[in-house]
Amino acid sequence: MIAELQQAVATYAHALDELDVPALEAILTEDTTWTFTVPGQGVLGPVTGRTAVLAFVREGHAAQTGKVRHHLSNVVVKTSNPDNAQVRAYLMQTRNTGETVQVISTGAYTFELRRSATGWQIADLTLALDNLPLP
Template sequence: MIAELQQAVANYAHALDELNVPELEAVLTEDTTWTFTIPGQGVLGPVAGRAAVLDFIRAGHTAQTGRVRHHLGNVVVTKTDAATAEVRACLVQTRNTGESIRIISTGVYTFGLRRPDGWRIAELALTLDNAF
């Protein structure tokens, strides 16, 4: 079960970086909610519902410059039962412009997953260490 949960989180990060909408749809529940805590800005969100989250992601991709990657590490399953789980992961977000590569943010993700027909992200909370 742990490997399946880690795979779901990794699939999210890859799909996010590639703007792979079908894969994002496959890894998010229909009623998914996202919240973000950013130093100096407080809590943003929640962004509620898969359609709203996908619109949020598309807008982010449109606004970004260079190639952004979400590197997840220290992925730990903190709670689990037959139908739900919580996974925490550290984030290092990078941007590659072709001329330079830089770290743009770090933080901690907390994913709440449900198992309707495979593990899907029902809740995502990201606490950033810095504003970007």
């Protein structure tokens, strides 16, 4: 089960970075909720529902420059049962403009996952950034 949960989190990061909407739709529950804590800005969100989250992701992709990657590390399954699980992971977000590569933010994710007929899906995503992201 641990490998399945880690795979779900990795699938999320790859789909997010590639704006792979079908993969994002598959990894998110219909009622998914995303909440972010940004130093100096407080809590952003929650963004609730798959449709709203996908619109939020599309807007973020349209605003970014360069190739942005979400590097997840120290992925740990905190709690799990056959139907629900909590996974924590650290984030290092980078941007490659072709001329420079920079770390644009770090933080910690908490994923609440729910098992569905198709596999594990993200029901709740919380991201606490350590620093202000760069524009």
